[in-house]
Amino acid sequence: MHWSDVIAERLAQGGNDHIIATGITPSGEFHIGHLREILTGDMITRAAQRAGLNAELVFVVDNADPLRKVYPFLDASYEEFIGHQLGAIPAPDKDGKPDWERFENEGWSYGDHFLAPFLEALKQIGVEPRLIPNLTSYREGNFASSAKKACDDPGAIREIIERVSGRELPKDWFPWQPLDSKGSLDGLTITGYEYPFVMWTDQYGESGQSDITKGEGKLPWRLDWPAKWGFNNITCEPFGKDHGAAGGSFATGVEIAAFFGHEPPQSLVYEWISLRGKGAMSSSTGNTVGPIEALRLVPPEILRLLIANSKPNKAIEFDTGMGLVNLADEYERLSSRDFAEELSSDELSRRQRVQIEDAQAALRLSMVSAGEQAEATSVSFRHLALLAQIKPNDDGIWSSLKESGAISGPSSVLSDRLTRMRAWIESKHFPEEMRIVILNQPDEEALSGLDDEQRKVIPHIAAEMESAEWTAEGITQAFKNAALHAEAPMRTMYRACYAMFMGSERGPRLAPILANCIREDVCMLARACSARLS
RNA sequence: GGGCCUGUAGCUCAGUCAGGUAGAGCGUCGGACUUUUAAUCCGAUGGUCGCGGGUUCGAACCCCGUCAGGCCCGCCA
Numbered sequence: 001m002h003w004s005d006v007i008a009e010r011l012a013q014g015g016n017d018h019i020i021a022t023g024i025t026p027s028g029e030f031h032i033g034h035l036r037e038i039l040t041g042d043m044i045t046r047a048a049q050r051a052g053l054n055a056e057l058v059f060v061v062d063n064a065d066p067l068r069k070v071y072p073f074l075d076a077s078y079e080e081f082i083g084h085q086l087g088a089i090p091a092p093d094k095d096g097k098p099d100w101e102r103f104e105n106e107g108w109s110y111g112d113h114f115l116a117p118f119l120e121a122l123k124q125i126g127v128e129p130r131l132i133p134n135l136t137s138y139r140e141g142n143f144a145s146s147a148k149k150a151c152d153d154p155g156a157i158r159e160i161i162e163r164v165s166g167r168e169l170p171k172d173w174f175p176w177q178p179l180d181s182k183g184s185l186d187g188l189t190i191t192g193y194e195y196p197f198v199m200w201t202d203q204y205g206e207s208g209q210s211d212i213t214k215g216e217g218k219l220p221w222r223l224d225w226p227a228k229w230g231f232n233n234i235t236c237e238p239f240g241k242d243h244g245a246a247g248g249s250f251a252t253g254v255e256i257a258a259f260f261g262h263e264p265p266q267s268l269v270y271e272w273i274s275l276r277g278k279g280a281m282s283s284s285t286g287n288t289v290g291p292i293e294a295l296r297l298v299p300p301e302i303l304r305l306l307i308a309n310s311k312p313n314k315a316i317e318f319d320t321g322m323g324l325v326n327l328a329d330e331y332e333r334l335s336s337r338d339f340a341e342e343l344s345s346d347e348l349s350r351r352q353r354v355q356i357e358d359a360q361a362a363l364r365l366s367m368v369s370a371g372e373q374a375e376a377t378s379v380s381f382r383h384l385a386l387l388a389q390i391k392p393n394d395d396g397i398w399s400s401l402k403e404s405g406a407i408s409g410p411s412s413v414l415s416d417r418l419t420r421m422r423a424w425i426e427s428k429h430f431p432e433e434m435r436i437v438i439l440n441q442p443d444e445e446a447l448s449g450l451d452d453e454q455r456k457v458i459p460h461i462a463a464e465m466e467s468a469e470w471t472a473e474g475i476t477q478a479f480k481n482a483a484l485h486a487e488a489p490m491r492t493m494y495r496a497c498y499a500m501f502m503g504s505e506r507g508p509r510l511a512p513i514l515a516n517c518i519r520e521d522v523c524m525l526a527r528a529c530s531a532r533l534s
Numbered sequence: 535g536g537g538c539c540u541g542u543a544g545c546u547c548a549g550u551c552a553g554g555u556a557g558a559g560c561g562u563c564g565g566a567c568u569u570u571u572a573a574u575c576c577g578a579u580g581g582u583c584g585c586g587g588g589u590u591c592g593a594a595c596c597c598c599g600u601c602a603g604g605c606c607c608g609c610c611a
Contacts, residue, residue, distance in 0.1 A: 006551085024611065037611045068609060165607080166536070221609080240611035246537040247607060271539070272611065313539060314547090315604075326546075326560065333559080351549060355557080358548085386571055400571070434572090480569080490569035498570095509571045 002361035004047035020045045021234040023060035026111040030118040033273045039307040040238040042127045059129035063087030063111035066185045083184030086111040087135035121291035125300040126368035138215030146227035146260045147212040150175035160255045165247040178210030178217035226257040236266040244269035270312035297424040301366045308365040320429035328381035334363040335374035388421045389436045442529045443503030457486040457496045462526035475511040500529045
């Protein structure tokens with residue numbers, strides 16, 4: 001059974017109505033790792049809906065969290081906002097400076113700035129969750145009841161956190177963080193509590209009171225999370241392994257939720273995504289691939305497959321090079337399979353059956369719109385990568401594919417894929433081994449690997465190139481002439497060609513590629529090869 | 535110190551929850567297609583399932599131990 005169905009089955013035991021939650025702090029640029037959070041939630045939601053449950057995906061935007069530090073992409077002036085809530089400070093402009101104008105006129109905040117492009121990417125990838133801005137939840141008083149319980153009995157909360165997490169809380173710890181006179185959550189001292197007010201003094205010597213029913217502060221993370229489960233009616237939440245460690249925030253959250261008087265959600269811990277060879281992604285080190293950037297290269301369904309086809313506890317190494325080619329070809333293979341037919345065989349072992357069912361579920365979850373049928377394009381990623389490099393314009397590709405009988409016409413899926421393919425080829429991520437390169441000087445090693453028969457053709461090829469009509473057809477004719485004059489079979493001739501022009505033993509059809517090269521360059525290379533052997 | 539995950543074919547990984555003859559893709563090698571879009575098709579190759587014990591008629595799978603790698607335990611998906 002697919003992992004999403006396993007969770008859906010568990011949810012079904014707990015009732016019919018479910019809210020699956022995901023949550024991210026918009027402290028910097030979003031990356032592929034965040035996509036796992038959302039997609040994991042999305043896939044659970046789809047599985048639950050398929051199982052007949054009433055399920056909704058929500059995305060809690062943790063914009064009540066404070067800015068922790070001045071990240072490298074921020075101007076030094078952000079120093080004054082450290083400790084301030086992400087939804088309550090201006091967004092950085094293109095120079096990393098606070099954009100006060102937009103903040104004051106439109107309320108465009110730091111959190112909005114980073115959230116917006118991520119939401120755009122989510123839309124492309126077929127995920128449109130209901131948004132719950134956490135700062136708004138505070139201001140509307142949704143945290144009031146939990147906050148009251150915690151402030152009424154700080155000892156009980158302290159006991160839970162200290163026992164479960166095994167760490168000791170400071171003596172002056174209090175389960176509410178007020179905003180100080182400048183709007184920061186840092187450096188305050190709690191001086192008293194009388195519902196609904198928490199009294200404080202800040203580092204500037206100012207003092208005041210914070211109304212816990214109006215969002216004049218926030219709950220510390222370990223309370224914030226379980227409180228949200230309650231008023232948002234969360235029944236299921238996937239989260240990263242960082243929260244899942246023993247004594248981590250989920251463990252304390254379970255008990256704190258009970259103290260608040262509600263059930264914790266069904267949990268699912270997932271592993272992180274790292275960049276191949278570069279370690280974990282992190283916004284602050286700049287070691288990221290953004291969802292937008294990824295979508296420029298990869299069709300959304302293939303990005304979805306990456307998540308759907310990996311069990312949540314499996315660490316994923318995101319590879320924008322060859323790994324992507326393999327993933328895309330895997331998608332092609334899956335979409336051309338007839339699962340119903342495979343499953344109808346009664347000679348399947350339990351294992352085989354499970355494998356087929358999982359592949360089927362993974363493909364289904366990869367669709368951008370739920371319920372859509374996968375469409376096999378019958379053109380592999382590899383093949384398309386070749387064509388895109390050989391043919392400068394798209395029409396040439398379609399007619400070539402039509403000629404070979406692969407397609408009857410360009411489908412929208414395919415032309416969309418081609419657009420991304422071209423972006424990929426131009427990006428730094430495109431793998432060298434896929435890149436078609438015509439040599440500019442003879443490759444000694446390749447030439448010396450030829451036998452006498454093959455060498456014999458080279459001068460003829462060089463000669464024919466000089467006079468060939470410079471089109472794919474003309475060059476093909478020149479090749480034939482060369483073989484004819486050398487009295488060699490075409491196979492031998494081609495072997496010599498690849499050694500001459502690409503330094504390899506085999507390759508893609510040469511004539512169309514050469515036709516797109518500058519004639520004089522090709523002729524010079526051919527003459528040089530010929531001279532090298534004489 | 536506490537905890538989690540991973541270890542299966544040259545590579546990437548399924549398979550472990552419900553024990554029942556070791557799987558897929560890629561790669562490699564060979565062949566076909568009588569001249570090739572790294573194509574396609576067919577075939578072959580390939581594993582003491584990290585290691586040691588235990589339970590069992592039977593263990594990759596369950597239990598105990600052990601080694602190795604990665605990670606979490608202020609914040610982070």
